[in-house]
Structure formats: C-alpha cells, structure tokens
Amino acid sequence: MYVLLFALGALIALTVVFGAILGFASVKFKVKADPLVEQIDNLLPQTQCGQCGYPGCKPYAEAIANGDDINKCPPGGESTIKQLADLMGVDAKPLDSAHGQEDVKKVAFIREDECIGCTKCIQACPVDAIMGASKVMHTVIIDECTGCDLCVEPCPVDCIDMVPLTDTNWKWDALAISVKNIN
Amino acid sequence: MKSISKLFVSSPHTRTGLTTNQVMRTVCYACIPGIAAQTYFFGWGVIVQALLCIIVALTAEAIILSLREKPVRATLADGSAMLTGLLIALSIPPLAPWWISVIGVSFAIIIVKQLYGGLGFNLFNPAMAGYVVLLISFPVAMTNWLPVQQVMTYDISFLDCVSSIFTGFTLDGYSVTQLRIAVDGITMATPLDHFKTQIDLGLTASEITASPIYGDYGGTGWEWVNLGYLIGGLLLLKQGVIRWHIPFAIIASLFTFSLISYSITPDLSLPPMISLFSGATMFAAFFIATDPISASTTIRGRLIYGAIIGALIFMIREWGGYPDGVAFAVLLTNLAVPLIDYYTKPAVYGHKAKV
Amino acid sequence: MHSELSLIEQVKSGKLWDIPGGIHPPERKSLSNSTKIDIIPLSPFYYVPIKQHIGNEGKLLVKVGEQVLTGQPLTDAIEGLSLPVHAPTSGVIKDITPHVSAHPSGKPEITIVIESDHKDTVFTTKPIKNWQTSEAASLTKHIQSMGVAGLGGAAFPTYVKTNPTKDIKLLIINGVECEPYITADDVLMRYFANEITQGINILQHMVQPELVVIAIEDNKPEAIEAIKLAVKDQDTIEVRVIPTKYPSGGEKQLIEIVTGQEVPSKSIPADIGIVMQNIGTCFAIKEAVIDGKALIHRVVTVTGESISRPQNLWVKLGTPISDLLTHCGLVAEQDQRLIMGGPMMGFNIMDTMMPVVKSTNCILAPSEYNLPSFGVEQACIRCSLCSDACPVNLLPQQMLWYSKAKDHEKLEEYNLADCIECGVCSYVCPSQIPLVQYYRSSKVEIKQEKEDKIKSDKAKERFETRQLRLERDKQARLLKHKESADKRKKALEKDGNAKDKIAAALARAKAKKASTGETAPISADAQTTNTQDKVAAAIARAKAKKQAQADSETTATVSSESQDSEVGSAEAVEAKSAEQIKKDKIAATVARAKAKKLKQAAENKEQGESN
C-alpha cells in the first residue's frame, strides 16, 4: 500500500514539475507565428490569376486554411505545392490539371499601335500593372505584371500577347540551348 | 558531322577512371584471401554458399527491378547485388541449408535494399540486415558452425557439401549436427560461442583458451580467416576504395575495450588478440562497416561511427546474449548515421570565426 | 587569431598551408608550352561583344558603317561596374547585332562586327610615362578606360581591385594555372617576365601593399626561373613555389595556401587586406599604362589531342574560334568536344563562331581517350570520395540529395553558396554524377526563387492596394446612391406634406421629373424601378440616352483638345469628325480581330479534323 502511494505521489509530482516546465517554456519561448492564412498567402505566387478558382491568392489562401486542396495553383507549380505541403503537414500531390499546367513565366505585352484605349484591360488587371487612360494607348509595366493572363480575354481587339520573359536565369539546361553543329 | 548532344552542359569535362562498378567488383576481389582461408578451414561449403547467394541476389534484384520498371541489365552490372550476396554467404555457416541463404539474401535485396529505394537509398547495410533476420529467425541453423576441418572427425568432400546444403545430409547420411561432434566427442562451437558457454559454466579464460579450438592468437582457423580479410582490407585501402578511418576506429576501439576489460578481469574476459582475430572482426571492419551507403560520410563521423561499432561489438560479445555482435553493432550504428553526419559536418571554407 | 603584423611575417617566413581535398588530374601541359607565343594572322571579321566582363555593358559609341582604328573605344563605360571594349583591328563596322556569346548557354548578345581592312592602323595611344608620380585615382581611371579586366577567367573589372576601399597588406599575383592543358600564363611568364614585373610595380604603386607574393605551381620550373630573375632586385616581391594540385589557383584556395587564412563567407579578399591579380592582368596593366594600349589581345592556349599544332597565340579579342582552330589544325575525331577554358571549369563551345573574349584563356579540343567524358549517371553510393576531395569542405553527396529534392533551405544550410564550382567532386565521383551541373542549376533556382519572392511580395501589395481602392470606390458609390435616394425621399415627403391630396399626383409627377433629371446621366435603368408610369420611363430613357451621348461627345472634344482651353465650335466639329474616324478605325480593328479569331477557330478545327 505504502509503495503504491509512493509511486502515485512520485508520478503526480513529476507531472506537476514537467507540466510547469512545459507551461513556462511555451510562454517564454513562444514563437510569434503569422496567422495561418498569412503564412499560406506568403507561399502563393501572387500572380492573382484566379486559375485556382478563387479571385486572387489571398482568397485561395483562406480556402486552404479552411481545408481546400493545396494543388490548385498552376503558376506556383510543384515547388509551391511542396512548400504548402510542408506548412500544412500533408502530403504533396501533383498539380490538379483541371486548373491548368505549370508554364514558363510570361508577361503581357500590348501591341501599342493596335490598342484602342478601351481601358478594359486596366479594369481586369489585378495588380494595376497597365498604364493608360481612356482613348490613349495602354502599356504594361513589365516589372509589375504577374503574367496572370486576365487582361487578354477582355481586350476587344486582341492586341495583348503573353510573351515569355526573356530575361529568366538560364538554369544550365542543355535543352534550352539550340544545339548547333560545329565544324 | 559532329554535334554536341550531351544532356548536361556543366564542367568538368572529364573524370577519373574509377567507376561504381569497379568499386563493387574490387571489394568482391578483395574478399578472395578471406574466402580462400575460410574454404581451407571450413570446406567447400563456403564456395557453394557464395555461388548460391550470388545467384539468388542477382535474381531477386532482377525481379524487383523489372517490377519497378528500372533498367535491369545496367543496374545488375553495378555489382552491388553480387556484393551483398557474397557478404551474406561469407557470414552464414558454410553448411547452412539452402533455404537459409535464399531467405536471407532475398530479404536483404528486396526489403532492405530495393524497398528503401534501391542502391544508395538504403538506411541499413543490406547484408547485415539479412544476416540478423536469419539469426533471429533460425538461431540454431545459424550457429551451426562446423569446427575447422582439421579437428573434425569426418572428412567432407565438395559433393558432401552440396548435398548437405540442399538435402541436410552428406552423401554418407550424416547431418550437420553429427558432423559437429569433434574428435574428442563433444559438440564443437565457434570459439566465441564456446567461450561464452564455458564462462557461464564457471571456467576461467585461460582454461577455456587452452582448448584446441583456440590457436596462438585467435580461434584456430579463425585467426587465418581474419588475417585473410585483413590482407584483403589492406588491398582495398591501397586501391583507395575504402578509407582507413572506419576499420581503424573499429579495431582500435574493440582492442581498447578488450584490453581494459582483460586487465581488470583477466579470468572472465577474452584476451584482446583473440577478440581481434576471432569471429567476424576483420571481415566487419574492412568489408561490412565500410559499406559506404549506410556508413557515415564525414571524416570525423567515420571515426565516431567506427568507434561506436567497435564498442558495441565488445559489449555484445561480453555481456550480450549472442556470441558475436558484429551484425547488431553495425545495424545499430547505421541508425545513428544521419545524426552523426549532421553533427560532424566539416567547417566549410569561410565559415570559421572571423579573422 | 593572427594580428595584422603576423600575417605579413608569417607569409614572409615562406610557410605554405594546405587546402583540404583537391585532385591531381593528368596535366598534359607539355602539349602546348614548348613553343614561343605566336601571332595569328588577321581574320576577315571580328566579333566584339559589348559586354565581356562582370558588370554592365558600356554605352555604344559607334554606328554601323563607321570606320574604326585598332584600339579605338567602341563603347564608353557607364555608371557602376562597367568597362569599355575596343576595336581589335582597323576596319569598318559591318553590323551591331546579337551574336552567339562566349557563355555556356551561347545566348546571343549584342556584338559589334568589324570587317578588317587588313591594315591594322593603330588608334592614338595614351601612355602614362610618369606613372610613378601619377595619382592612383587617375591611373585607376586610365585602367578602366583601357578596358582591363581580370584575365584569369572571371573577367572582373580590374579598376575596382586597383582602387580598394580597405587597407591592403598583401598583393598576391596568381601564376598558379592549375587547370590541366592550359599554359597561357606559363608561357607569358617565361617570355614576358619583365613586362609582368612592370605591371606588378604599377599595382604596387596603386594599392600600396606591404608585400607582393607571386605564387607559381612547381610544375612550371622555366616560368619560376624567369620570374625569379625578373624580380631579384625587388625585396618587396617574393616568389612562392607551391605544390601542384587542383584547384590551388582558385582565389580563395590560393589565399589559404599562401597565408593560412580564410576569406569569410560572403566577403571579398580585400576585407582581410588581400588583393589578388592574375599574371595576364599584370601584363595588360603594363600595356595599358606604359604603352597606352587598350586591352585588345591576350594569350590563348589552343591545345588538345585533336589539334595538330597545339600552341599559345596572341589572339585579338573578337577573333572567331573557327579561325583559331583552322590556324592550329583541328583534326576532329568522332563527336569532337570543343571546350573554352580548361577541362575542369571550361564550357562547351556550342558554335565555332563564338568569339574570343577577355576571359578566354584556352580553346581545348581533347580526345575522348585522353579526356574521358561522363557516362551514364548512376546512383550515389555515398562513397564520400567527393566530400574528401572538395577543397571547400562541403558535402557534395548531401547537396546532391537536396538539389534533386529541390530543398533550397537545406541547400543553404549545407552552404551551397560557398561551392566554387571547381568540378573536383564530379571528377572523382565513381557513379559519374555531374554534381556541379546539379549545383549550378540549384544556385540559379535559388536566385530565381529570391527574385520571385521580391516580385510576388510587390504583386501582393499592389493587389491588396487595389482591393482596398475598389472597396473604397464601391463604398463611395453606394453612399452616393443612398444620398440621392434620401434626397428623393425627402423631396417626396416635403411635397406630400405641403400640398393636399389632390395635388399628390402632380407632385409625384414632379418628383419623378426631378429625379429623372438628376440621375439620368448615371444610370438610365436605375430609376425605372421607381417609376410607375411606363411612358414616363420610356421618355426618361430616351432622354438619358441623349444626355449620355451628349456627355460622351463633350468628353471626346475635351480629351482631344485637352491642351487647348478655348474650344471653338469649328474645332469641336473637327474633333468630332476626327472622333468619327477613330471610331471607324476601332470598328475596323474589332472586325479584324474577330476575323482573326474566326480564322483561328477554323484552323483549330481543321487541325482537329486532320488529327
């Protein structure tokens, strides 16, 4: 009987001590984490293209936080999915092709002599990357353009092209070089 | 007429001649002195087992590779499966029944190697994992080591060995257990095994080592086998296939612990030299623990890795339930490798304290 | 820690340190170092890329068709890290166009094509005879205007290094040349030791180091002899013979060998009081200052087993490689590889029209037998041969793992950034894994990721600002609507209270009228819901439409004449007709676009059918 009580007592004492230590540690060493939505949003590419089915990356981030799948963002592609998987503690899965394919980075380019200045693209651009006013030629600020594609559709005269960014860093990819015969 | 069609473009544009296939093959060749000694003392069974295990290993690997839809021929040619088979064959008793070899090798190749992702991805040393599974599952068959031929009652021929492995009996109808009866009529065990049982019976170390199964500085026969592997290992060192750190650390650590123990309790401990030249000590130090995939990769890490293995071998032999602890020691230390590697990362250039 | 004094003392003591790892590949230098430096005949065309160095390209000074002279500047250095390029020979500028660049990717870069007039008429030279008394700043400027860049391989603008912001204790002259096959520096030291020494003296004058150490590998006894002879009277210059081992010639490795010190990660040697210059650069400095010649030629080793006359040549920058190969007699084998630079760090030549640039030290045409290339990549067996050989003490096998997994965080933890891409790990790997290839792609990916992060943060901010603005606009619109609705309601109530019930109908009509007048320009449909009378609604709509049209016409007038404050009626009419023309144009464009879309659809269909 005495032994049993002693054991119990010891266990309780241990529980109290470790509980106190843990409690103290969690207060003392608390890491100030961003709210989950913020963290997810930070991983998304911010292309704001809506391919995920949400009107922008932030809404998709909220949806993920609420349990939506993590594989719906084509611009982010595999690397984003992997990071999201790490953050959410789930398995990375391949990109859901229903939402599109991962593509090279592009920016919009307005063929300026054809632009009629209808401002439709300005209204469509989620990041205000198009400059211009009613009836005057519009132009894309390349540095600001996320390549979301949203301005292409509204243009009544089809003068917006998505051109691949030429200045991407070459990744030592032999296939990216046009191989020529020598000698 | 000439075109550059390389898939990768980065320098360097050349490499040394040494290839992985050669590394594996060299290790196999370096086993030859050991195999020769083992065959001389333990009979043709060693050779038969080696052939059997290699064939099983290659077959198992081929089957799994084709199931995984990987290139079969190229991967078989890398020699790693052959090496695993050979190492298992050299670890099990020469007259162990054929199904023991098949199970052990298949387990090593299929589960330990391929299911972990194939060459380069296995956490554990496949040969030792296979061996341990056998040891745990079939303890009797796995400890049925014959005494060296020179103290055996019966002479067994090559065909006897084949027959014994595949049917359990020699051509004359003797079972392995019968074969183990030595000249003086008592069942023989390996020197390490014998030492353990005799110590438990209360004999002193010097009384035990007076038995004919002990030679001048190891088990009779076993000392030559160990010497064979030592020579093979030194060859490997010379060829640059293995580095000195792991074997050195294992031998040094095992010797140190044995010496300490022997000087404290000379009656209860195996003399250090017998420790080094019995069982699978040299085999482990040069051929098993140096398996690069499951060993530590940093220089300090390799020394620590070897030292832990040496210590574990000593502890298992001294206090454990099994006579020889090589396989367990290696596997246990394999587990610690990621940790060892992580904490022994060398200081990268430019990351020392600022000048 | 070493004190400043002991650094120089220690170096003076002649002690050498060892670097971890390293390899001894077959040197094969004797192929090309037995003859004097020859001069290659003039080529018909020269291709001078306007950017041949690390930093920004200069501003173009010449136009197509212009006549230029040998050494005439073609570009002018701009702000920041920048160097000019000069005409390698006299002739006419044929073209300024993208041309295959001397870069592993061969990506076309803006190149000035000069058609040689075979006279090689020299542009005025600007020697600085009295450099001993000139200020360092003016010399620095001169060296920049002469286009001098590091000739060891990286082509870092030299003027930056001659103008250090820190106090420099030690100047190391790198004559190690540890790459197999290359002998350009070797022969330069043999035959131009005095010129090199003059260059070093200019550097001494500019950087004011306490000591100069010339480091040469012990496999170049003739060069060591020549240099020793040239500097024997100068007690601040020491020659240090170091053991042959690749990659001793790496900047950081050589510093470690000579001083035992490490350049801290992400720092430059100047941070620990050391500057390093290449042998060839010293020669170029001498030519720039004493002879007043711009950097338009350099020594290039043309070698390899497939070259029938391997040798070192004075080559004018811009010479296409094909001319070098013809001159030295390339006998190509099956799948002949051509490499610019050495076998360890050079790159494949994609196109023999690639020009020789400031960083080109070697053109290598090896045979497969002597320089075996990589076979099929096998699995890493974690044999650690790579980590044992890495001169930086990295763990290539771990980095390979994380590089394949694209785990950039781990790669940074394993200090991928400190990899000098020396190629030692790939060289020793028995599994024939092109490790450096993996690291290079990963490095670019990491860089890209960081750039993307900056961009996406910006996009996020802009998106959020826009959302805010849209929200604000929406609120403002709602408020406005609400206000006008309130007004209407009030007016109604007021009217209702003031007049009797008989007048109510009239009042309602009035109110309707009032509200119509107010809201018509905004939305014609909005008030129809309020309107009970369908006729009134129709009128209102018509009115609104008219109003809207009038509105848009005024805006058109205003916008087309926005600069002019006095809008005359005649001008307005003109503007209107202009507007009409523009509208027609728009209609035409829309029609065109539609036609295009139709055609595309048809084509798609056709394709679909043909498939």
Ligand code: SF4
């Ligand atoms: S699909 Fe487009 S909008 Fe959706 S998260 Fe990805 S980038 Fe953002």
Ligand code: SF4
């Ligand atoms: S310019 Fe077009 S493609 Fe670029 S961000 Fe705006 S809407 Fe997207």
Ligand code: SF4
């Ligand atoms: S040398 Fe090759 S096989 Fe060996 S550990 Fe390094 S990467 Fe792996």
Ligand code: SF4
């Ligand atoms: S290339 Fe990088 S990782 Fe490989 S040996 Fe050189 S420094 Fe080390």
